[in-house]
Amino acid sequence: MPDRSTSIHICITCRHAGEPDDAERPGARLYRALRQVASRRDISVELIPVECLSVCKRPCTIAFSAPGKWTYVYGDFAPDEASAQVILDASALYAAAADGLIPWRQRPDALKKGVVARIPPLSDHPIQNLPEAAE
DSSP: OOOOOEEEEEESSOOOTTOOTTSOOHHHHHHHHHHHHHHTSOOOEEEEEESOOSOTTSOSOEEEEOTTSOEEEEOOOOSSHHHHHHHHHHHHHHHHSTTSOOOGGGSOHHHHHHEEEEEOOGGGSOOOSOOOOOO
């Protein structure tokens, strides 16, 4: 089986309703916690800060992705090291799954409760023969 690189996209603009605009965003704090925890582990995962995953009602939000795998979006994480550990542990499960589908029983509770979306691999769904858009 070919080596697949797992990426974790972290929304760094996530914040909870009512937080002051000038406060550090919880999403940025989660990204920092992920970097800190990852630096202490021997893992091969790419941490990618993104400006928005459009899940504003469920901060903090992350997504797992890899070539040829389903992409998963999860929300409702606390911006701390405990969440970072859960996310990185789950990324190992994601990396080990050939298609990115982590069996339900193996998923940490935070992923079971926090799932927002699952997106099919782009490589498995080539765009062919689409009708012209209506004008």
